[in-house]
Amino acid sequence: MKRRFTLTLLALASAVQAGPAAQAPQGEPAAVVEPVSRLPDGSVQLPVPAQRRLGIRTLVGEAGDAARAIELPGRVVMDPNSGGRVQTAIGGTVRPGPRGLPVSGQKVRQGELLARVVFNPSPLELASQRAQLAELRSELLLARRQAERLQSLEGSVARKEIDAALAAVQGLAERERELAAGLGASEPLLAPVAGVVARADVVAGQVVEPRDLLFEIVDPARLLVEATTADPAVAAGIVAGALLGQPGVELKLLGAARSLRDGVLPVSFRASVRGTGALPLALGQPVRVVATLAGTVKGIVLPAQAVVRNAANEPVVWLKASAERFVVQPVRVQPLDAARVVVTGLAAGSRVVVQGANLIAQIR
Numbered sequence: 001m002k003r004r005f006t007l008t009l010l011a012l013a014s015a016v017q018a019g020p021a022a023q024a025p026q027g028e029p030a031a032v033v034e035p036v037s038r039l040p041d042g043s044v045q046l047p048v049p050a051q052r053r054l055g056i057r058t059l060v061g062e063a064g065d066a067a068r069a070i071e072l073p074g075r076v077v078m079d080p081n082s083g084g085r086v087q088t089a090i091g092g093t094v095r096p097g098p099r100g101l102p103v104s105g106q107k108v109r110q111g112e113l114l115a116r117v118v119f120n121p122s123p124l125e126l127a128s129q130r131a132q133l134a135e136l137r138s139e140l141l142l143a144r145r146q147a148e149r150l151q152s153l154e155g156s157v158a159r160k161e162i163d164a165a166l167a168a169v170q171g172l173a174e175r176e177r178e179l180a181a182g183l184g185a186s187e188p189l190l191a192p193v194a195g196v197v198a199r200a201d202v203v204a205g206q207v208v209e210p211r212d213l214l215f216e217i218v219d220p221a222r223l224l225v226e227a228t229t230a231d232p233a234v235a236a237g238i239v240a241g242a243l244l245g246q247p248g249v250e251l252k253l254l255g256a257a258r259s260l261r262d263g264v265l266p267v268s269f270r271a272s273v274r275g276t277g278a279l280p281l282a283l284g285q286p287v288r289v290v291a292t293l294a295g296t297v298k299g300i301v302l303p304a305q306a307v308v309r310n311a312a313n314e315p316v317v318w319l320k321a322s323a324e325r326f327v328v329q330p331v332r333v334q335p336l337d338a339a340r341v342v343v344t345g346l347a348a349g350s351r352v353v354v355q356g357a358n359l360i361a362q363i364r
Contacts, residue, residue, distance in 0.1 A: 068294070
């Protein structure tokens with residue numbers, strides 16, 4: 001983008017500095033046009049026609065009271081009430097579900113079978129289980145024969161002995177079924193919520209360990225933004241917030257934590273989009289949060305694009321000193337919201353360039 005702006009300015013300077021023969025048709029006098037140039041005092045000479053072509057717009061700055069704000073680092077996190085993680089408790093080999101393994105971006109329903117994890121016992125454990133199963137089946141066979149024998153002697157044998165033999169058969173049969181099912185045990189992996197698969201880290205046949213994160217499911221329309229600050233006074237004084245560079249996203253303050261986590265206090269916001277459309281955020285995305293604090297500060301409210309950086313990386317604004325002359329003015333800047341800033345160190349009534357300031361700064 002900077003290269004394109006530079007080429008535009010060079011072409012503009014070449015056009016206004018070209019000789020009369022290059023600008024006027026034969027036989028007609030050429031108009032004398034002042035060149036675009038940076039003057040020795042650092043100001044910029046920019047003729048009115050060039051201002052129109054570059055789309056330069058100015059605004060008279062008016063001093064007033066604006067809400068105090070601070071810029072905080074943050075990231076997009078999952079809403080615990082509309083998102084979930086799928087992990088395995090036993091570990092084993094992953095087998096696809098009826099629709100195959102889900103991929104990132106795929107929609108799933110709550111309770112849908114995503115995959116199965118088949119338990120993989122060691123050879124020693126498998127041999128021990130098979131031996132127990134064989135012993136249990138032998139006991140079950142003897143118990144059934146004993147129960148049949150007692151039933152054939154009904155009338156000469158007490159009824160309680162027959163009932164005890166049948167109960168023993170039933171108990172051994174249930175133990176045999178459970179042990180047989182344990183040999184090929186598998187764990188179903190179900191979607192805890194309805195939403196979109198944000199993360200899928202498995203393939204068919206992969207061996208996973210207990211508590212491994214296999215899938216992450218979120219509702220893309222319900223996400224949270226978590227900002228962090230090391231100052232408890234700042235966290236307690238936040239009353240609202242906005243995303244820097246995302247004017248279409250609204251933030252609703254949920255609250256600030258009261259215990260440090262990794263040396264900082266998390267402040268939670270619920271993100272929503274104005275009007276219709278999808279929320280332009282992704283899980284884990286780093287963002288900059290403009291947090292509004294209680295109280296006000298005196299200054300001039302300007303669009304964020306009015307402030308540019310000079311060669312020393314200091315914030316500056318361009319002022320229109322005359323019809324075709326622009327001067328640079330260092331200022332102090334505080335963010336106000338996603339699209340505006342509060343500027344101090346600037347006299348009220350100054351005509352500030354609010355559109356095209358970055359183009360003026362590139363003129364050499």
